Amino acid sequence: MYQPVSSGSDGDVRYANLDERKRKRMISNRESARRSRMRKQQHLGDLLNQVSKLQAENSQFVAKINSASQMYVKVESENNVLRAQLMELTDRLNSLNSLLRVMENVSGLNADVEELPDALLEPWQSPCPVQLPVMTNTADMFQF
Template identity: 45%
Template sequence: MSSSSGNSSGTTGTTQLQNWSSEEELQQMMMAERKRKRMQSNRESARRSRMRKQKQLDDLTAQVAQLREENSKIASTTYVATQHFLSVEAQNSILRTQMAELRQRLESLDDILKYINSFNGGFMESWSY
């Protein structure tokens, strides 16, 4: 009897070992599946991250191009305004010089008129009746 009970317990032990082995394999398969899903999810997340970075880079590149164009237009406008300012400043300098010359002529003419009037005043007095 002892041999039959030994055989039956040996058979149960083998079945339990097989069950345990099957459960372990099932757990390993489930872990492998979770790992595969996690890796796939990570790959997808990395792909989305690369796409976001590429879009940001593209947006920044477009913004740089736009700002360079705007900067060029502003620089051109500034250059034209500066040239106009220098031209107006030169004309203003010429006009100031002409004004100073005309002022001197006017003063000279006023002096001449005063001189003439000083003689005419005496001459006119002798003509009065």
């Protein structure tokens, strides 16, 4: 068999040092790769926890939005009922005022029939609208 020519024990030490350095480098690389895999696994776990928290938050927001939407529909419905009642009462008042005018003309008595002020019929056009309190914390808007 072929044996490498070496100058005594000096060559064996060089190969031994080279093999030892190679072995240490392999061990170091394996350890580094293991740490890298552990960091990657930890990062993945952190991301999965974050996804769970964000999904829970999202569900809470959806529930709050649905609740606010339901409240809006309820208030809108009540508002429509009140508008209809206002129109009905306005018509009744106008009819009564007309009747009083007719009676005033027939009897000759003064009934002092006053017209319904526009501010009462259209409060949004009132010169001094009612001031509603301003909420200082917008987060309070979604507290039900």
